[in-house]
Amino acid sequence: MKLDFRTKLALTVVISYILLLGNLHHRYFPLVVCLAALPYLFLLLAGKIAEAVKGLLLIGLAVVMQYILLRYHLSSSILQAVFLFMTMVVLRMSPGVMMGRYSLLTTSMSDLVASLQRMKLPDSLIIPISVMFRFFYTVKEDYRQIRDAMYLHGLTGREFFKNPARMLEYRYVPLLVCLTRTADDVAISAMTRGLVVGGRRSSLSQTRLGLLDYLLLGLLLAVLALDIWSRYA
Structure with missing residues (x-):
């Protein structure tokens, strides 16, 4: 599976934006969990099995911990705040970072330059x-x-x-x-390598959006539309 760098960049930005703001966490929590697990699934497909499995296990543990903390009140409010902060880091901050890591690991320098030129x-x-x-x-x-x-x-x-x-x-x-x-x-x-301002540069990289890129970009647009609708509807 090969994604265009523009798709990876869009995934990184949208996942970080949606998860950090947290507008969908209360009404569409299963969708949030899927978005948080998506970067680790990409890492799994890229051959980073150990890192992906650890991330998916942390996502599952954070979901269970958040459910317990919100349903049952702990005796110590400080301890509850610490655990909630840990779940926030795993569910809101880590996926965006891991998506960016996946983008850098699976993109060559020539593909990066060609994609930026296409943009x-x-x-x-x-x-x-x-x-x-x-x-x-x-x-x-x-x-x-x-x-x-x-x-x-x-x-x-x-x-x-x-x-x-x-x-x-x-x-x-x-x-x-x-x-x-x-x-x-x-x-x-x-x-x-011919990187000169204003100079024409040929490239061997054939960067183009495929079917999977369009599907993922459509999914991101749907998620953004749902985020806007949940705030103003």
């Missing part, structure tokens, strides 16, 4: 976005390699309390050097 965004916005995403991905890989090298030399988390200055030096000094080098490399890579 008629200016080059002055597309180029910084593409450079920024490539920069953070490279920094993540550099940090992982530094962490692995420290582990091979016996510099684990337990050593932090014995010699914190050494741990900070061996982790963050190489990272700062890598950040400086990566910034230059990414800028040069963007220029060699």
Whole structure:
């Protein structure tokens, strides 16, 4: 299953908007649960089985906990507030974050740039976005390699309390050097790939909306219409 980046972006925005506002939570709670579970189903289809199963289990646990808290009052109001906050994080905040994570994990840089061009965004916005995403991905890989090298030399988390200055030096000094080098490399890579403001650039990515994209976009429009109707009807 391959979705267009525009569909993934719309899913991320609409899911975050609907769940954070909470207008449908009281009258259409089953729909809210389905929206909260949708990003984890996409992760499951993308092969992230462990992460998806954990998320679905948390969604189920949060639904049960919220039902118990609203039906039965606990003896401690502080404890009840803590549990309600935990359910709010799982049901309202986490799905939007996980949908954004799925969008980044399953979208290549060429598909991202091609989709942004299809959205008629200016080059002055597309180029910084593409450079920024490539920069953070490279920094993540550099940090992982530094962490692995420290582990091979016996510099684990337990050593932090014995010699914190050494741990900070061996982790963050190489990272700062890598950040400086990566910034230059990414800028040069963007220029060699033809990312120039006002310049025409060909792309091998064939980004287009398929049947599944139109179905999901139609579903999002229906959810937005239901949200508006529930507030003003």
